[in-house]
Amino acid sequence: MSLRLAALAIAAAWLVSVPAALLASASLAWAQETRLQGQVVAVVDGGTLRVRLDAASVETVRLRGLNAPASTASDGPVGCFGLEAAARLAILAPSGSSVELEIDVPERDPGGRLLAYVWREDAMLMVNEQLLAEGFAVLPPTPSTSAYDEQFARAQAMAQAHHLGLWAACPEETGDRRQEEVGVLGLLPGKQIADS
Secondary structure, eight states, rough: OOHHHHHHHHHHHHHHHHHHOOOOOHHHHHHHHTEEEEEEEEEEEEEEEEEEEETTTTEEEEEETTTTOSSGGGGGGGGTTHHHHHHHHHSSSOOEEEEEOOOOOOOOEETTTTEEEETTTTEEEEHHHHHHHSSSSSSSSSSSTTTTHHHHHHHEEEHHHOOOTTTHHHHHHHHHHHHHOOOOSSSSOOOOOTOO
């Protein structure tokens, strides 16, 4: 009887481990498919790049999880700290630099731009987070379900607490509500400086 129980236990363990292993490899394959290698062609503004993905394909890439002030009149009026945000993005992701684009769902914004978390390959740097941490961008007004939400909220809270970037340069846009908006982890995902 105990031999039969042992055989059943082995069979049950095998049945559980095989699907789990298949699921893990499927998840890994999906994760690898959602990362694209590219080379920065140009900075469009403080939150948008043009990236060459292969010899025939250049994509407009919007940095996911942040809003940067407008830096060109075609986007409407130039925003406070917009030119500085574009200049900082040009330093963090200069033309010719190799980047990895981490794609999430949805893949594109309503304007057709590819949405991505941008990683500089030679620096192991997530450009999106760095812009928030230095005060060159803010969290978007709508809540996100990204794995980076808390990380981004902490980055923005750090910039806000230390009056970095637009938090110092744009008091009329940011107001002085830091104490009521900043919590233990920083701004809650989905809060933006203009929110009431």
